Amino acid sequence: MALNKDYEDIPGTFVFDADRGRKGYQLNQFCISLRLANNRDAFNTDEAAYLDKYPVTTEQRQAVLERDWNRLLELGGNIYYTSKLAANDGINFQQLAGLMTGMGNEAYRAMMVAGGRSPDGNRYQHEWDKEGEN
Amino acid sequence: MARITAGVGCSHVPAIGVAMDQGITDQPYWVPVFDGFEKSREWMKAQKADVIFLVYNDHCTVFDASCIPTFALGCAAEFSPADEGWGPRPVPVVKNHQVFASHIAQSLILDEFDITVMNEMEVDHGLTVPLSVMFGDKGVDDEWPCLVIPLCVNVVQYPPPTGNRCYNLGKAIRRAVESFDEDLNVVIFGTGGMSHQLQYKRAGLINAEWDKQFLDRLTSDPVALSQTQHVEYLREAGSEGVEMVMWHVMRGALDDEVEEVHRHYHVPASNTAVGHIILENVND
Numbered sequence: 447m448a449l450n451k452d453y454e455d456i457p458g459t460f461v462f463d464a465d466r467g468r469k470g471y472q473l474n475q476f477c478i479s480l481r482l483a484n485n486r487d488a489f490n491t492d493e494a495a496y497l498d499k500y501p502v503t504t505e506q507r508q509a510v511l512e513r514d515w516n517r518l519l520e521l522g523g524n525i526y527y528t529s530k531l532a533a534n535d536g537i538n539f540q541q542l543a544g545l546m547t548g549m550g551n552e553a554y555r556a557m558m559v560a561g562g563r564s565p566d567g568n569r570y571q572h573e574w575d576k577e578g579e580n
Numbered sequence: 581m582a583r584i585t586a587g588v589g590c591s592h593v594p595a596i597g598v599a600m601d602q603g604i605t606d607q608p609y610w611v612p613v614f615d616g617f618e619k620s621r622e623w624m625k626a627q628k629a630d631v632i633f634l635v636y637n638d639h640c641t642v643f644d645a646s647c648i649p650t651f652a653l654g655c656a657a658e659f660s661p662a663d664e665g666w667g668p669r670p671v672p673v674v675k676n677h678q679v680f681a682s683h684i685a686q687s688l689i690l691d692e693f694d695i696t697v698m699n700e701m702e703v704d705h706g707l708t709v710p711l712s713v714m715f716g717d718k719g720v721d722d723e724w725p726c727l728v729i730p731l732c733v734n735v736v737q738y739p740p741p742t743g744n745r746c747y748n749l750g751k752a753i754r755r756a757v758e759s760f761d762e763d764l765n766v767v768i769f770g771t772g773g774m775s776h777q778l779q780y781k782r783a784g785l786i787n788a789e790w791d792k793q794f795l796d797r798l799t800s801d802p803v804a805l806s807q808t809q810h811v812e813y814l815r816e817a818g819s820e821g822v823e824m825v826m827w828h829v830m831r832g833a834l835d836d837e838v839e840e841v842h843r844h845y846h847v848p849a850s851n852t853a854v855g856h857i858i859l860e861n862v863n864d
Contacts, residue, residue, distance in 0.1 A: 453815070457781070457782060458782030459780055459781075459814070461819060462738055463737070463739070467645065467737050475646070478644045481663055483667070486665075524736065524737075525778045525780075525820075526639045530640070533664070538595070539778055543779075543851055546781065547784065558786075558848040561848075562784050562785060562786025563784040564787075565787045569816070
């Protein structure tokens with residue numbers, strides 16, 4: 447019997463399970479390499495050449511080069527790994543969230559200072575689908 | 581013999597460490613975060629702990645995707661702060677009680693908790709931020725006031741260990757501690773949380789009501805609380821809120837009856853609800 451993924455109906459969320467881990471393995475290994483200063487230097491000197499060392503997919507490679515933060519997650523990246531790429535670019539976790547949510551840094555920061563995103567209306571995918579219809 | 585006298589629950593938000601390292605804790609944004617730790621620092625000093633047993637998680641810093649131990653116990657002589665992409669935090673190297681750590685490792689494995697033994701390990705903000713908030717500013721040339729045994733828990737790749745498993749591990753840690761002959765005052769930390777989601781379109785989720793019931797029940801109803809399912813953390817407290825399973829390790833290591841001596845809760849620090857609690861065993 448297959449494992450029950452009871453978390454798949456949470457909207458706007460990727461739970462980083464083994465299936466995502468397999469898909470994103472090389473991408474995540476590339477990202478974590480950037481935590482070390484000498485690797486950051488090599489990457490920043492020639493991004494394409496540095497990426498050649500990691501057998502990432504064409505789509506993953508493109509998402510890295512374009513800094514398409516949501517696409518990186520869709521392709522198996524995990525936020526703690528992709529945040530290493532963001533850190534290389536001088537982007538912290540809060541700024542990254544501003545980009546991923548499409549809100550921008552100021553509006554996102556203001557939402558957090560006002561108490562954050564409410565769980566109401568944000569627990570189940572059908573709550574988001576319904577909102578889209580309105 | 582060694583004994584566990586108290587437990588500390590504490591968020592380990594990296595931005596809190598950055599605020600301390602950059603000396604900006606007096607900015608209006610940060611003042612309410614740090615005010616809540618003033619009493620904690622006094623308490624920590626008075627506690628005169630010999631050893632902190634610190635339960636935390638690595639954030640894809642020291643452990644890459646090639647090896648993901650569920651429970652990894654730090655048995656090295658010392659642990660250096662890791663470079664997480666911005667350079668290492670300017671805080672002291674963490675010193676272990678190596679004989680005690682080895683004793684706990686052996687005791688846990690024979691007690692059927694098959695932990696991973698780490699004889700070399702750096703530590704990230706998950707471990708150093710709780711030490712910073714509880715001990716205050718310490719530079720690279722200072723020393724932490726006590727020894728630290730790190731227990732690193734996987735909460736990044738699903739599934740983390742269950743709350744029940746964590747709670748029972750806490751009980752096994754207590755048995756391990758109490759079978760060590762040296763007279764040591766041990767304080768156990770459970771870190772991480774509280775509600776937060778760092779990723780994708782739902783980033784920024786905060787659930788203060790849920791967090792507060794978690795803090796309440798940690799004292800009054802810990803066994804039932806430890807039965808909380810992963811999907812509830814993920815849905816109610818955000819995808820990264822599942823870190824809170826680590827607090828059950830701390831709670832399991834304490835008496836059934838504890839006294840809450842301090843609590844602090846504030847939103848936000850960066851993307852995260854900051855939660856903090858100090859629990860003491862009643863019969864000590």
